[in-house]
Amino acid sequence: MPRDVSTPAGARAVTAVAPAKINLHLGVGDLRADGFHDLLTVYRAVDLWEQVTVALVDDDDPDVVVVSGPGAAQVPTDRTNLAAKAVDLLRGEAGSGARLAIRIVKGVPVAGGMAGGSADAAAALVATDRLLGLGLGRAALEERAARLGSDVPFCIRGGTALGTGRGETLAPLLHARAEQHVVVAIADGGLSTPVVFAELDRLRAERSETGRDLPRSGGVEALVEALAGQDPARVAGLLANDLEPAALSLMPALRKTLRAGAEAGALHGMVxxxxxxxxxxxxxxxxxxxxxxxxxxxxxxxxxxxxxxxxGGAHVIDNPQQTPQKTP
Ligand SMILES: C[C@](O)(CO)[C@H](O)COP(=O)(O)OP(=O)(O)OC[C@H]1O[C@@H](n2ccc(N)nc2=O)[C@H](O)[C@@H]1O
Ligand SMILES: Nc1ncnc2c1ncn2[C@@H]1O[C@H](COP(=O)(O)OP(=O)(O)OP(=O)(O)O)[C@@H](O)[C@H]1O
Incomplete structure (x- = not known):
């Protein structure tokens, strides 16, 4: 462990947090030539947080990545870690030779479909920007974020936003402020995002051969309008996830989880x-x-x-013990 990675924010260490995301609507188009799918999604940031500290360490200390919290053992601690990729990107761009240690405290389920790794990348970008005094604004940080992953720009932005392209192009939905209370049921084990997209392609091809296409979600206008109101039941009736059949096909036990939520009286349950x-x-x-x-x-x-x-989205915190900001 580098000696000053847990130093409170100051000249030698900066801590930032970034939220988990959920997709209130996740419409998935066909596979593109670049291996991604066009998305139409309504992202929402929820209050499960990743905390990332980036610290300057002495020249003879290694650039370590230390991960703690639930599921930490499944997270890589080499330079493939998304927070390390974020740090390396900004340090390289700045031409800085600084030795930087990273400490991640996980609060978002690993490989759970809530963008835990993306939140680490987002928090690491914000912390490194501050630590190295780069002064990149939100837009420049979101551009770097998109290079690291489709969900990363939203983890910087937070709130509620429309996502298009492969999910990296954002438009804020400023009126969509209806608050939601959501129960999160974390499964034993994870699902790989590319494997789930590939399973959707397979299911769609299989169903189209039988002449009974897999249903696709439509537009988001009604949902966006409902999110400006105060009726959670109306919002619940408009939620959609095109990836759900693929996740259920890969992990059939999730049907039981969804049934348990329905029987408990939730307005709506989904993957x-x-x-x-x-x-x-x-x-x-x-x-x-x-x-x-x-x-x-x-x-x-x-x-x-x-x-x-x-x-809200990713932001620097002064005291790593403090509760992150609750409103966008
Ligand atoms: C499922 C979502 O979480 C919904 O917000 C995202 O689309 C996934 O975003 P992410 O984890 O940041 O994914 P990335 O790291 O950008 O991409 C990982 C892999 O997922 C698949 N992928 C991802 C995004 C997208 N629009 N189409 C895809 O097909 C691709 O196989 C890609 O190689
Ligand atoms: N900092 C990180 N935290 C978690 N996983 C990471 C990180 N860096 C790389 N990974 C790798 O990415 C994989 C996906 O992890 P992640 O928790 O981001 O999944 P996810 O929440 O399902 O992602 P998304 O919702 O964006 O598709 C993990 O299995 C892990 O090997």
């Missing part, structure tokens, strides 16, 4: 992004507490968490 985390949308915090307790009792999930959104 989060590429899965396997399942989300249960509730009318209010009281219902969310009751649904979380009931789903937890059935034993279908490894862990059940309560969350809500929207919350």
């Amino acid at each position: 989060s992004g590429s899965g396997p985390t399942c989300l249960f949308f509730c009318a209010d915090r009281e219902q969310a507490i009751a649904v979380a307790a009931e789903v937890s009792e059935t034993g279908v999930a490894r862990e059940v968490r309560l969350t809500h959104g929207p919350v």
Whole structure:
């Protein structure tokens, strides 16, 4: 462990946090020539946070990556770690020879479809920008973020946003502020994002041969309008995830999880992004507490968490113990 990686924010270390994302709508187009799929998505940041500290260390100390928190053992600690890629990108661009150590405290399920690794990259970009005094604005940081992954720009931005392209092109949805209480059911094991996209392509091809195409989600206008109102049931009726059939095909046990949420009375249950985390949308915090307790009792999930959104995007925090900012 480098000697000053846990130094409170100051000249030699900066800590930033970035939120998990959920996709209230995830429309997936056909496979593109570059290996990605065009998306039409409504992103929302929720209050599960990754915390990343970037610290200047002495020349003879290594550029270590230290990861702690749930699922830490599954996260790489070499330069393939997305936070390390973010640090290397900005340090290289600045022509800096600084030795930088990274400490990650995970609060988002690993490989769970909630952009945990992307949040690490987002927080690392924001922290490195501040530590090296680069002064890159939001737009420049989001451009670097898009090079690291499709979800990374949104983890910087936070709030609620429309995502297009491969998910990296964002437009804020400033009126979509209706708060949501969501129960997060974390599965035992993860799903690989590219494998889930490939399974969707396979299912679509298979179904089209039988003449019964897999249904595709439509537009987002009604959802965006509902998000400007105050009726959680209306919002719940408009949620959609085109990747869900692929995640269910790869992990059929998730059907049981979704059933448990429905039986507990959630307004709507669905797989989060590429899965396997399942989300249960509730009318209010009281219902969310009751649904979380009931789903937890059935034993279908490894862990059940309560969350809500929207919350803000990646930002520097002065005190690593402090609670991240709650509003966008
Ligand atoms: C499922 C989502 O989380 C929804 O927000 C994202 O689309 C995934 O975003 P991400 O994890 O940042 O994914 P990336 O690191 O950009 O891409 C990983 C892999 O996922 C697949 N991928 C990702 C995004 C996209 N629009 N189409 C894809 O087909 C590709 O195989 C790609 O090589
Ligand atoms: N900092 C990181 N944190 C977590 N995983 C990382 C990180 N860097 C690289 N990875 C790799 O990325 C894989 C996906 O992890 P991640 O937690 O980002 O998945 P995810 O939340 O399903 O992603 P998304 O929702 O963006 O598709 C992991 O299995 C891990 O090997």
